[in-house]
Amino acid sequence: xxxxxxxxxxxxxxxxxxxxxxxxxxxxxxxxxxxxxxxxxxxxxxxxxxxxxxxxxxxxxxxxxxxxxxxxxxxxxxxxxxxxxxxxxxxxxxxxxxxxxxxxxxxxxxxxxxxxxxxxxxxxxxxxxxxxxxxxxxxxxxxxxxxxxxxxxxxxxxxxxxxxxxxxxxxxxxxxxxxxxxxxxxxxxxxxxxxxxxxxxxxxxxxxxxxxxxxxxxxxxxxxxxxxxxxxxxxxxxxxxxxxxxxxxxxxxxxxxxxxxxxxxxxxxxxxxxxxxxxxxxxxxxxxxxxxxxxxxxxxxxxxxxxxxxxxxxxxxxxxxxxxxxxxxxxxxxxxxxxxxxxxxxxxxxxxxxxxxxxxxxxxxxxxxxxxxxxxxxxxxxxxxxxxxxxxxxxxxxxxxxxxxxxxxxxxxxxxxxxxxxxxxxxxxxxxxxxxxxxxxxxxxxxxxxxxxxxxxxxxxxxxxxxxxxxxxxxxxxxxxx
Numbered sequence: 001x002x003x004x005x006x007x008x009x010x011x012x013x014x015x016x017x018x019x020x021x022x023x024x025x026x027x028x029x030x031x032x033x034x035x036x037x038x039x040x041x042x043x044x045x046x047x048x049x050x051x052x053x054x055x056x057x058x059x060x061x062x063x064x065x066x067x068x069x070x071x072x073x074x075x076x077x078x079x080x081x082x083x084x085x086x087x088x089x090x091x092x093x094x095x096x097x098x099x100x101x102x103x104x105x106x107x108x109x110x111x112x113x114x115x116x117x118x119x120x121x122x123x124x125x126x127x128x129x130x131x132x133x134x135x136x137x138x139x140x141x142x143x144x145x146x147x148x149x150x151x152x153x154x155x156x157x158x159x160x161x162x163x164x165x166x167x168x169x170x171x172x173x174x175x176x177x178x179x180x181x182x183x184x185x186x187x188x189x190x191x192x193x194x195x196x197x198x199x200x201x202x203x204x205x206x207x208x209x210x211x212x213x214x215x216x217x218x219x220x221x222x223x224x225x226x227x228x229x230x231x232x233x234x235x236x237x238x239x240x241x242x243x244x245x246x247x248x249x250x251x252x253x254x255x256x257x258x259x260x261x262x263x264x265x266x267x268x269x270x271x272x273x274x275x276x277x278x279x280x281x282x283x284x285x286x287x288x289x290x291x292x293x294x295x296x297x298x299x300x301x302x303x304x305x306x307x308x309x310x311x312x313x314x315x316x317x318x319x320x321x322x323x324x325x326x327x328x329x330x331x332x333x334x335x336x337x338x339x340x341x342x343x344x345x346x347x348x349x350x351x352x353x354x355x356x357x358x359x360x361x362x363x364x365x366x367x368x369x370x371x372x373x374x375x376x377x378x379x380x381x382x383x384x385x386x387x388x389x390x391x392x393x394x395x396x397x398x399x400x401x402x403x404x405x406x407x408x409x410x411x412x413x414x415x416x417x418x419x420x421x422x423x424x425x426x427x428x429x430x431x432x433x434x435x436x437x438x439x440x441x442x443x444x445x446x447x448x449x450x451x452x453x454x455x456x457x458x459x460x461x462x463x464x465x466x467x468x469x470x471x472x473x474x475x476x477x478x479x480x481x482x
Contacts, residue, residue, distance in 0.1 A: 005061050007048040008119075009412060011345055014056045023066040025148070025156060025203045032201070033154035035060050036470050043473055044201045046124035047096060049117070050438035051345040053475045054128070054197060062201060064094025064121060070103050073206065077171040086208045088145060088165070093123030093202035101331040110212045110329075113137040113242070116336040123202035128438040129194045129396035131405065132334060133244035133386035134264075135237045141193040141393040143207045149192065149200035151465040157181045157200070161189045165206065187394075190454070191461035194393035196437055198476055199465040215242075215333040216267040219322040223256035228362075233353055233402060237387055241265055245385040246320075247362070248313045249369035257366060260317040260382070264333055275327040299343050302411035306378035309411075313382055343412040344381065347421040348436035349428060350397035350405050353387075357431050358404035364428060365406070372423070377416045381409035394454035397434040405436070445480035 006013035017040050022028040035042045041059030048055065073090045081088070087109055091100060097111075098118040104110050113132040120130065122140075131139035146166060147159045156179060160166055164184045171182045183189075192199050224247055230236050237243055242264035248257050301309050326333065351361045362385070369379055384407035391398040397405070408424060410417040422442050425435055434451050435441035449455050462481055466472070469482060476482045 005045065007050060007055065009051060009343065009345055011051055011412070012053055012056055014058055016057060016061050017059050019061045019063055021063045021066050025150065028062070028067075028150045028201060028203060029154035029156055031060065031062065032150055032152070032470055036153070036468050041472055042201070042470050043197055044123065046094070046121035047119050049120045049124060050128065051440050052438055053478070054438055056475065057473050064123065067092045067094035067203060068099060069095060071204070076174050077166050079165055079167045081165070086210060088206050089209055090204055090206050091122050092204045093121060095122050096120065097122065097125065104209060105212060105329065105331075108212050109209045110331065112143065112208070112210050114331060114334045116334065118331070118335050122205070122207075126193060126202065126205065127195050127197055128436065129391065129393060129398065130438070131386065131388045131398065132242065133388070134240075134242040135233060135387045135389055135402060136241065138389045138391045139393070139396055139398055141396055142391050143209070144193045144205050145208055146206035147189070147192055147202065148204045149465065150203060151200035152468040152470050155181065157183055157465070159189050159192045160184045161186050164189075187457050188461055188464075190392050190394045191458045192465070194395040196395060198462055198471045198481055200471065213330050214267050214269045214327060215264050215330045217262065217264045217322060217326045217333050219260055219262050219320055221258050221260050221317050221321055224259045224362075225256050227259070227261065228359060231359065232356065243387060246317060246382045247385060248317060248382050249366060249379045250310050250313065250373070251366075251370070252314070258314045258317050260320055267327060270327050274329075274332070275325060298411055299413040302380040302414040304415075306380055306415060307376075309380055310378055317382065344409055345412060345440060346407050346409040347425065347440040348405050348407045349425065349433040350403045350436070351428070351431050351433045352401040353404055354401060361404070361406060361428055361431055361433065365424060368424060368427060372420055377420050378414070379408070379420070380411040380414045380417070383408060394458045395437075395452060397436055399452060399454070443479060448479055
Protein backbone atom coordinates (compact mmCIF):
# COMPACT_ATOMS: atom_id res chain seq x y z
CA UNK A 1 0.00 0.00 0.00
CA UNK A 2 1.37 3.40 -1.02
CA UNK A 3 1.96 5.88 1.80
CA UNK A 4 0.01 9.12 1.63
CA UNK A 5 0.35 12.71 2.70
CA UNK A 6 -2.29 15.34 3.44
CA UNK A 7 -2.23 18.95 4.53
CA UNK A 8 -3.27 20.08 8.01
CA UNK A 9 -6.97 20.51 7.12
CA UNK A 10 -7.18 17.39 4.96
CA UNK A 11 -8.55 19.14 1.86
CA UNK A 12 -5.40 18.26 -0.14
CA UNK A 13 -3.88 14.78 -0.21
CA UNK A 14 -1.88 12.47 -2.45
CA UNK A 15 -0.22 9.07 -2.54
CA UNK A 16 3.54 9.48 -2.26
CA UNK A 17 6.62 7.36 -2.83
CA UNK A 18 8.03 8.11 0.62
CA UNK A 19 8.54 10.80 3.26
CA UNK A 20 12.07 11.83 4.22
CA UNK A 21 13.53 14.06 6.95
CA UNK A 22 17.03 15.18 5.95
CA UNK A 23 19.15 16.63 8.74
CA UNK A 24 21.72 18.62 6.77
CA UNK A 25 22.18 20.35 3.46
CA UNK A 26 24.37 17.48 2.27
CA UNK A 27 21.61 14.97 3.04
CA UNK A 28 19.18 17.23 1.21
CA UNK A 29 21.48 17.32 -1.83
CA UNK A 30 21.85 13.55 -1.81
CA UNK A 31 18.08 13.16 -1.60
CA UNK A 32 17.46 15.35 -4.65
CA UNK A 33 20.16 13.59 -6.68
CA UNK A 34 18.76 10.20 -5.65
CA UNK A 35 15.25 11.21 -6.67
CA UNK A 36 16.49 12.19 -10.11
CA UNK A 37 18.22 8.84 -10.51
CA UNK A 38 15.01 7.02 -9.51
CA UNK A 39 12.81 9.16 -11.75
CA UNK A 40 10.92 10.62 -8.79
CA UNK A 41 9.78 14.16 -8.04
CA UNK A 42 10.43 16.06 -4.80
CA UNK A 43 8.40 18.64 -2.88
CA UNK A 44 9.01 20.15 0.55
CA UNK A 45 5.90 20.47 2.71
CA UNK A 46 6.80 22.50 5.81
CA UNK A 47 3.79 22.63 8.12
CA UNK A 48 1.36 21.57 5.38
CA UNK A 49 -0.55 24.79 5.93
CA UNK A 50 -1.37 25.47 2.26
CA UNK A 51 -4.95 24.86 1.14
CA UNK A 52 -4.02 24.78 -2.54
CA UNK A 53 -2.29 21.94 -4.40
CA UNK A 54 1.09 23.70 -4.25
CA UNK A 55 2.75 21.10 -1.97
CA UNK A 56 1.32 17.93 -3.54
CA UNK A 57 3.55 15.33 -5.18
CA UNK A 58 3.46 11.64 -6.03
CA UNK A 59 7.19 11.44 -5.34
CA UNK A 60 9.29 12.13 -2.25
CA UNK A 61 7.89 14.49 0.37
CA UNK A 62 10.59 16.37 2.27
CA UNK A 63 9.70 17.14 5.89
CA UNK A 64 12.21 19.81 7.07
CA UNK A 65 11.61 19.17 10.79
CA UNK A 66 15.32 18.37 11.30
CA UNK A 67 16.40 21.57 9.55
CA UNK A 68 15.40 23.99 12.28
CA UNK A 69 17.08 26.65 14.34
CA UNK A 70 19.32 29.73 14.12
CA UNK A 71 22.94 28.90 13.21
CA UNK A 72 25.63 31.58 13.33
CA UNK A 73 24.95 34.45 10.97
CA UNK A 74 28.47 34.64 9.62
CA UNK A 75 29.73 31.37 8.26
CA UNK A 76 33.06 33.01 7.45
CA UNK A 77 31.93 34.28 4.05
CA UNK A 78 30.09 37.55 4.73
CA UNK A 79 31.25 41.04 3.88
CA UNK A 80 31.70 43.39 6.87
CA UNK A 81 28.24 44.64 7.75
CA UNK A 82 27.78 48.43 7.90
CA UNK A 83 27.51 49.83 11.43
CA UNK A 84 24.04 50.90 12.47
CA UNK A 85 22.31 48.67 9.94
CA UNK A 86 19.32 46.48 10.79
CA UNK A 87 20.06 43.22 12.63
CA UNK A 88 20.38 40.08 10.51
CA UNK A 89 19.89 36.43 11.48
CA UNK A 90 20.48 33.17 9.64
CA UNK A 91 17.52 30.77 9.93
CA UNK A 92 17.17 27.15 8.83
CA UNK A 93 14.22 26.69 6.48
CA UNK A 94 12.31 24.19 8.61
CA UNK A 95 12.05 26.56 11.57
CA UNK A 96 8.43 27.23 12.47
CA UNK A 97 7.44 30.84 13.03
CA UNK A 98 6.56 30.22 16.69
CA UNK A 99 10.02 28.70 17.21
CA UNK A 100 11.66 31.60 15.43
CA UNK A 101 9.79 34.13 17.56
CA UNK A 102 10.98 32.54 20.80
CA UNK A 103 14.59 32.25 19.63
CA UNK A 104 14.63 35.86 18.44
CA UNK A 105 13.18 37.00 21.75
CA UNK A 106 16.01 35.27 23.60
CA UNK A 107 18.45 37.33 21.51
CA UNK A 108 16.63 40.60 22.08
CA UNK A 109 15.28 40.59 18.52
CA UNK A 110 11.94 40.26 16.71
CA UNK A 111 10.38 39.94 13.29
CA UNK A 112 9.48 43.34 11.84
CA UNK A 113 6.02 42.06 10.96
CA UNK A 114 4.20 38.75 10.61
CA UNK A 115 0.88 37.25 9.68
CA UNK A 116 -1.76 36.07 12.11
CA UNK A 117 -0.57 32.45 12.15
CA UNK A 118 2.66 31.09 13.58
CA UNK A 119 2.44 27.40 12.69
CA UNK A 120 4.10 27.61 9.25
CA UNK A 121 7.81 27.17 8.54
CA UNK A 122 9.90 30.15 7.54
CA UNK A 123 10.61 28.51 4.16
CA UNK A 124 6.89 28.11 3.57
CA UNK A 125 5.96 31.73 4.30
CA UNK A 126 8.86 32.98 2.18
CA UNK A 127 8.04 30.72 -0.76
CA UNK A 128 4.37 31.79 -0.96
CA UNK A 129 4.74 35.48 0.02
CA UNK A 130 2.81 35.28 3.28
CA UNK A 131 2.27 38.69 4.89
CA UNK A 132 0.97 40.71 7.80
CA UNK A 133 -0.91 44.00 7.65
CA UNK A 134 0.55 47.49 7.53
CA UNK A 135 1.21 49.55 4.44
CA UNK A 136 4.83 50.28 5.35
CA UNK A 137 5.68 46.56 5.56
CA UNK A 138 6.17 44.18 2.65
CA UNK A 139 5.55 40.41 2.78
CA UNK A 140 8.02 37.85 4.16
CA UNK A 141 10.16 37.57 0.97
CA UNK A 142 11.14 41.23 1.38
CA UNK A 143 12.82 40.45 4.70
CA UNK A 144 15.27 38.07 2.98
CA UNK A 145 18.87 39.15 2.25
CA UNK A 146 20.38 35.79 1.26
CA UNK A 147 18.99 32.37 0.37
CA UNK A 148 20.67 28.93 0.41
CA UNK A 149 18.95 26.40 -1.86
CA UNK A 150 19.36 22.85 -3.06
CA UNK A 151 18.42 22.83 -6.73
CA UNK A 152 18.29 20.28 -9.55
CA UNK A 153 21.21 17.88 -9.62
CA UNK A 154 21.53 18.25 -5.85
CA UNK A 155 23.56 21.43 -6.41
CA UNK A 156 23.93 23.81 -3.49
CA UNK A 157 23.52 27.48 -4.39
CA UNK A 158 23.46 30.74 -2.49
CA UNK A 159 21.31 33.40 -4.16
CA UNK A 160 21.59 37.11 -3.38
CA UNK A 161 20.99 40.41 -5.14
CA UNK A 162 23.92 42.01 -6.96
CA UNK A 163 26.42 43.22 -4.39
CA UNK A 164 24.86 40.97 -1.74
CA UNK A 165 26.08 40.36 1.79
CA UNK A 166 28.39 37.44 0.86
CA UNK A 167 31.98 38.12 -0.19
CA UNK A 168 32.62 36.05 -3.35
CA UNK A 169 36.31 35.52 -2.61
CA UNK A 170 35.68 34.35 0.95
CA UNK A 171 32.78 32.18 -0.21
CA UNK A 172 34.82 30.37 -2.87
CA UNK A 173 37.77 29.94 -0.52
CA UNK A 174 35.56 28.37 2.16
CA UNK A 175 33.93 25.83 -0.17
CA UNK A 176 35.43 22.81 -1.89
CA UNK A 177 35.56 23.41 -5.65
CA UNK A 178 32.35 22.43 -7.41
CA UNK A 179 30.27 21.96 -4.25
CA UNK A 180 28.58 25.37 -4.05
CA UNK A 181 27.69 28.21 -6.39
CA UNK A 182 27.22 31.85 -5.38
CA UNK A 183 24.72 33.69 -7.59
CA UNK A 184 24.54 37.43 -6.98
CA UNK A 185 22.01 38.58 -9.53
CA UNK A 186 18.93 40.75 -9.05
CA UNK A 187 16.65 38.74 -11.35
CA UNK A 188 17.65 35.37 -9.87
CA UNK A 189 17.18 36.69 -6.33
CA UNK A 190 13.83 38.37 -6.97
CA UNK A 191 12.64 35.09 -8.48
CA UNK A 192 14.02 32.72 -5.84
CA UNK A 193 12.71 34.56 -2.76
CA UNK A 194 9.18 33.60 -3.79
CA UNK A 195 9.98 30.30 -5.48
CA UNK A 196 6.68 28.43 -4.90
CA UNK A 197 8.59 25.27 -3.99
CA UNK A 198 9.72 24.97 -7.61
CA UNK A 199 13.04 26.84 -7.67
CA UNK A 200 14.66 24.43 -5.23
CA UNK A 201 14.36 23.51 -1.56
CA UNK A 202 15.22 26.21 0.97
CA UNK A 203 17.90 25.06 3.37
CA UNK A 204 18.51 28.39 5.11
CA UNK A 205 18.18 32.12 4.66
CA UNK A 206 19.31 35.41 6.14
CA UNK A 207 16.49 37.61 7.43
CA UNK A 208 16.46 41.29 8.28
CA UNK A 209 14.89 41.64 11.73
CA UNK A 210 14.76 44.36 14.38
CA UNK A 211 15.22 44.88 18.11
CA UNK A 212 12.60 43.31 20.35
CA UNK A 213 9.54 45.51 20.86
CA UNK A 214 6.10 45.66 22.44
CA UNK A 215 2.81 46.60 20.83
CA UNK A 216 -0.58 47.93 21.83
CA UNK A 217 -3.65 46.70 19.96
CA UNK A 218 -7.06 48.40 19.86
CA UNK A 219 -10.24 46.97 18.33
CA UNK A 220 -13.47 48.83 17.68
CA UNK A 221 -16.60 48.05 15.66
CA UNK A 222 -17.90 50.69 13.25
CA UNK A 223 -20.00 50.75 10.10
CA UNK A 224 -18.09 50.01 6.90
CA UNK A 225 -19.98 52.81 5.17
CA UNK A 226 -18.62 55.21 7.81
CA UNK A 227 -14.95 54.48 7.11
CA UNK A 228 -14.97 53.22 3.52
CA UNK A 229 -13.69 56.36 1.82
CA UNK A 230 -10.91 56.83 4.39
CA UNK A 231 -9.36 53.37 3.86
CA UNK A 232 -6.75 54.70 1.42
CA UNK A 233 -2.97 55.32 1.40
CA UNK A 234 -3.64 59.01 2.06
CA UNK A 235 -6.19 58.25 4.79
CA UNK A 236 -6.12 55.89 7.76
CA UNK A 237 -3.56 53.58 6.17
CA UNK A 238 -0.87 56.21 6.72
CA UNK A 239 -2.02 56.95 10.26
CA UNK A 240 -1.26 53.52 11.74
CA UNK A 241 1.70 51.14 11.58
CA UNK A 242 -0.61 48.14 11.42
CA UNK A 243 -4.22 48.32 10.30
CA UNK A 244 -6.61 45.52 9.39
CA UNK A 245 -10.33 44.89 9.15
CA UNK A 246 -12.81 42.07 9.73
CA UNK A 247 -15.95 42.80 7.76
CA UNK A 248 -19.40 41.25 8.08
CA UNK A 249 -20.47 40.54 4.48
CA UNK A 250 -24.14 40.78 5.50
CA UNK A 251 -25.93 44.06 6.12
CA UNK A 252 -27.92 45.08 9.17
CA UNK A 253 -31.53 46.22 8.89
CA UNK A 254 -30.30 49.79 8.32
CA UNK A 255 -28.20 48.63 5.38
CA UNK A 256 -24.80 49.08 7.04
CA UNK A 257 -22.12 46.44 7.45
CA UNK A 258 -20.33 46.08 10.77
CA UNK A 259 -16.54 45.97 10.57
CA UNK A 260 -14.01 45.32 13.32
CA UNK A 261 -11.15 47.83 12.97
CA UNK A 262 -7.87 46.58 14.46
CA UNK A 263 -4.94 48.97 14.91
CA UNK A 264 -1.55 48.09 16.35
CA UNK A 265 1.17 50.51 17.36
CA UNK A 266 4.58 50.09 18.92
CA UNK A 267 4.72 50.95 22.62
CA UNK A 268 7.14 50.76 25.50
CA UNK A 269 7.08 47.76 27.78
CA UNK A 270 4.45 48.48 30.44
CA UNK A 271 5.76 48.48 34.05
CA UNK A 272 3.31 45.70 34.90
CA UNK A 273 4.17 43.60 31.86
CA UNK A 274 1.53 42.12 29.58
CA UNK A 275 -1.94 43.66 29.87
CA UNK A 276 -4.93 41.57 30.97
CA UNK A 277 -6.61 42.11 27.59
CA UNK A 278 -7.65 38.92 25.87
CA UNK A 279 -6.00 39.39 22.48
CA UNK A 280 -5.32 36.44 20.21
CA UNK A 281 -8.90 36.35 18.97
CA UNK A 282 -10.24 35.54 15.51
CA UNK A 283 -13.88 35.66 14.35
CA UNK A 284 -14.09 31.90 13.92
CA UNK A 285 -12.59 31.31 17.36
CA UNK A 286 -15.17 33.62 18.86
CA UNK A 287 -17.96 32.03 16.83
CA UNK A 288 -17.01 28.58 18.03
CA UNK A 289 -16.83 29.79 21.64
CA UNK A 290 -20.05 31.81 21.52
CA UNK A 291 -22.36 29.03 20.35
CA UNK A 292 -20.87 27.14 22.41
CA UNK A 293 -20.17 24.06 20.31
CA UNK A 294 -17.36 21.88 19.13
CA UNK A 295 -15.60 22.27 15.82
CA UNK A 296 -17.49 19.22 14.61
CA UNK A 297 -20.85 20.90 15.19
CA UNK A 298 -19.51 24.11 13.64
CA UNK A 299 -18.84 22.17 10.44
CA UNK A 300 -22.32 20.66 10.54
CA UNK A 301 -23.85 24.11 10.84
CA UNK A 302 -21.73 25.40 7.95
CA UNK A 303 -23.06 22.62 5.76
CA UNK A 304 -26.68 22.42 6.85
CA UNK A 305 -27.69 25.62 8.69
CA UNK A 306 -25.35 28.43 7.60
CA UNK A 307 -28.22 30.92 7.84
CA UNK A 308 -28.02 30.53 11.63
CA UNK A 309 -24.28 31.17 11.66
CA UNK A 310 -24.43 34.49 9.89
CA UNK A 311 -26.83 35.86 12.48
CA UNK A 312 -23.97 35.58 14.99
CA UNK A 313 -21.42 37.58 12.97
CA UNK A 314 -22.20 41.00 14.44
CA UNK A 315 -22.24 39.56 17.95
CA UNK A 316 -18.86 37.94 17.33
CA UNK A 317 -17.30 41.18 16.07
CA UNK A 318 -18.75 43.13 18.99
CA UNK A 319 -17.32 40.60 21.43
CA UNK A 320 -13.84 40.98 19.92
CA UNK A 321 -13.55 44.69 20.74
CA UNK A 322 -10.63 45.86 22.90
CA UNK A 323 -11.41 49.39 23.99
CA UNK A 324 -8.74 49.38 26.70
CA UNK A 325 -6.10 47.84 24.45
CA UNK A 326 -4.07 44.66 24.54
CA UNK A 327 -0.36 45.15 25.24
CA UNK A 328 2.25 42.44 24.86
CA UNK A 329 5.46 41.43 23.12
CA UNK A 330 5.02 41.99 19.39
CA UNK A 331 4.58 38.41 18.18
CA UNK A 332 1.87 37.69 20.73
CA UNK A 333 -0.12 40.66 19.46
CA UNK A 334 0.30 39.63 15.82
CA UNK A 335 -0.64 36.01 16.47
CA UNK A 336 -4.33 35.04 16.43
CA UNK A 337 -3.69 31.88 18.42
CA UNK A 338 -6.21 29.05 18.35
CA UNK A 339 -7.42 29.99 14.86
CA UNK A 340 -4.44 27.91 13.69
CA UNK A 341 -6.46 24.84 14.62
CA UNK A 342 -9.90 25.82 13.36
CA UNK A 343 -11.66 23.68 10.72
CA UNK A 344 -11.45 26.23 7.92
CA UNK A 345 -9.93 27.06 4.55
CA UNK A 346 -9.81 30.26 2.55
CA UNK A 347 -9.09 32.10 -0.65
CA UNK A 348 -7.06 35.28 -0.50
CA UNK A 349 -7.14 37.81 -3.33
CA UNK A 350 -4.67 40.66 -3.65
CA UNK A 351 -5.91 43.84 -5.31
CA UNK A 352 -3.98 47.05 -5.90
CA UNK A 353 -4.83 50.19 -3.95
CA UNK A 354 -4.18 52.26 -7.07
CA UNK A 355 -7.29 54.01 -8.35
CA UNK A 356 -9.20 52.77 -5.27
CA UNK A 357 -9.68 49.42 -6.96
CA UNK A 358 -9.56 47.82 -3.52
CA UNK A 359 -12.71 49.71 -2.51
CA UNK A 360 -14.44 48.65 -5.72
CA UNK A 361 -13.53 45.05 -4.87
CA UNK A 362 -15.16 45.29 -1.42
CA UNK A 363 -18.29 46.83 -2.91
CA UNK A 364 -18.57 43.97 -5.37
CA UNK A 365 -18.04 41.32 -2.68
CA UNK A 366 -20.78 42.79 -0.50
CA UNK A 367 -23.14 42.85 -3.47
CA UNK A 368 -22.08 39.31 -4.33
CA UNK A 369 -22.71 38.06 -0.78
CA UNK A 370 -26.29 39.37 -0.99
CA UNK A 371 -26.74 37.75 -4.37
CA UNK A 372 -25.33 34.39 -3.27
CA UNK A 373 -27.50 34.50 -0.15
CA UNK A 374 -30.61 34.43 -2.31
CA UNK A 375 -29.33 31.08 -3.63
CA UNK A 376 -28.83 29.88 -0.02
CA UNK A 377 -25.05 29.97 -0.39
CA UNK A 378 -23.35 31.74 2.52
CA UNK A 379 -20.06 33.05 3.77
CA UNK A 380 -19.36 31.17 6.98
CA UNK A 381 -16.96 33.74 8.43
CA UNK A 382 -16.42 37.50 8.31
CA UNK A 383 -13.97 38.72 5.66
CA UNK A 384 -10.41 39.81 6.55
CA UNK A 385 -8.88 42.84 4.82
CA UNK A 386 -5.13 43.44 5.20
CA UNK A 387 -2.76 45.95 3.65
CA UNK A 388 0.77 45.29 2.37
CA UNK A 389 3.54 47.39 0.83
CA UNK A 390 4.80 46.62 -2.71
CA UNK A 391 7.13 43.62 -2.95
CA UNK A 392 10.28 43.14 -5.01
CA UNK A 393 9.61 39.39 -5.39
CA UNK A 394 8.53 38.71 -8.97
CA UNK A 395 5.96 36.04 -8.00
CA UNK A 396 4.61 37.85 -4.94
CA UNK A 397 0.93 38.82 -4.97
CA UNK A 398 2.15 42.28 -3.92
CA UNK A 399 4.80 42.63 -6.64
CA UNK A 400 5.32 46.27 -7.59
CA UNK A 401 2.04 47.54 -6.12
CA UNK A 402 0.55 48.48 -2.73
CA UNK A 403 -1.99 45.77 -2.09
CA UNK A 404 -5.08 44.95 -0.07
CA UNK A 405 -5.37 41.23 0.60
CA UNK A 406 -8.96 40.01 0.85
CA UNK A 407 -9.25 36.76 2.80
CA UNK A 408 -12.52 34.92 2.17
CA UNK A 409 -12.68 32.39 4.99
CA UNK A 410 -14.93 29.32 4.93
CA UNK A 411 -15.57 26.73 7.62
CA UNK A 412 -14.65 23.27 6.36
CA UNK A 413 -17.75 21.63 4.90
CA UNK A 414 -19.46 24.91 3.94
CA UNK A 415 -22.15 24.14 1.38
CA UNK A 416 -20.93 25.13 -2.11
CA UNK A 417 -18.07 26.98 -0.40
CA UNK A 418 -15.45 26.48 -3.10
CA UNK A 419 -18.01 27.40 -5.75
CA UNK A 420 -18.59 30.71 -3.96
CA UNK A 421 -14.85 31.40 -3.77
CA UNK A 422 -14.29 30.55 -7.43
CA UNK A 423 -17.13 32.91 -8.28
CA UNK A 424 -15.38 35.82 -6.58
CA UNK A 425 -12.06 35.02 -8.26
CA UNK A 426 -13.83 35.10 -11.61
CA UNK A 427 -16.00 38.15 -10.94
CA UNK A 428 -13.10 40.28 -9.68
CA UNK A 429 -10.70 39.26 -12.44
CA UNK A 430 -11.05 42.56 -14.30
CA UNK A 431 -9.65 44.33 -11.20
CA UNK A 432 -6.43 42.35 -11.62
CA UNK A 433 -6.76 40.37 -8.38
CA UNK A 434 -3.85 38.04 -7.66
CA UNK A 435 -4.86 34.90 -5.73
CA UNK A 436 -2.60 33.69 -2.93
CA UNK A 437 -0.56 30.70 -4.19
CA UNK A 438 -1.03 28.72 -0.99
CA UNK A 439 -4.77 29.20 -0.69
CA UNK A 440 -7.70 27.97 -2.78
CA UNK A 441 -7.36 29.29 -6.33
CA UNK A 442 -8.26 28.48 -9.91
CA UNK A 443 -5.20 30.03 -11.55
CA UNK A 444 -4.20 29.07 -15.09
CA UNK A 445 -0.98 29.64 -16.98
CA UNK A 446 -2.57 32.33 -19.10
CA UNK A 447 -3.98 34.13 -16.07
CA UNK A 448 -0.64 34.10 -14.24
CA UNK A 449 1.09 35.59 -17.26
CA UNK A 450 -1.49 38.39 -17.34
CA UNK A 451 -1.09 39.14 -13.62
CA UNK A 452 2.70 39.06 -13.18
CA UNK A 453 4.73 41.39 -15.43
CA UNK A 454 8.05 39.61 -14.63
CA UNK A 455 6.68 36.10 -15.00
CA UNK A 456 8.91 35.24 -17.98
CA UNK A 457 11.95 36.21 -15.93
CA UNK A 458 10.70 34.01 -13.07
CA UNK A 459 10.26 31.13 -15.54
CA UNK A 460 13.86 31.56 -16.71
CA UNK A 461 15.00 31.11 -13.11
CA UNK A 462 12.75 28.05 -12.80
CA UNK A 463 14.33 26.54 -15.91
CA UNK A 464 17.76 27.21 -14.42
CA UNK A 465 17.15 25.87 -10.92
CA UNK A 466 14.78 23.04 -11.89
CA UNK A 467 16.55 21.95 -15.05
CA UNK A 468 15.83 18.25 -14.50
CA UNK A 469 12.17 18.80 -13.56
CA UNK A 470 12.73 17.16 -10.18
CA UNK A 471 10.49 19.75 -8.48
CA UNK A 472 7.64 19.37 -10.99
CA UNK A 473 4.14 18.51 -9.76
CA UNK A 474 0.48 18.77 -10.70
CA UNK A 475 0.72 22.39 -9.52
CA UNK A 476 3.54 23.21 -11.92
CA UNK A 477 1.78 21.40 -14.75
CA UNK A 478 -1.44 23.29 -14.07
CA UNK A 479 0.42 26.58 -14.45
CA UNK A 480 2.66 25.28 -17.28
CA UNK A 481 5.78 25.92 -15.22
CA UNK A 482 7.04 22.43 -16.04
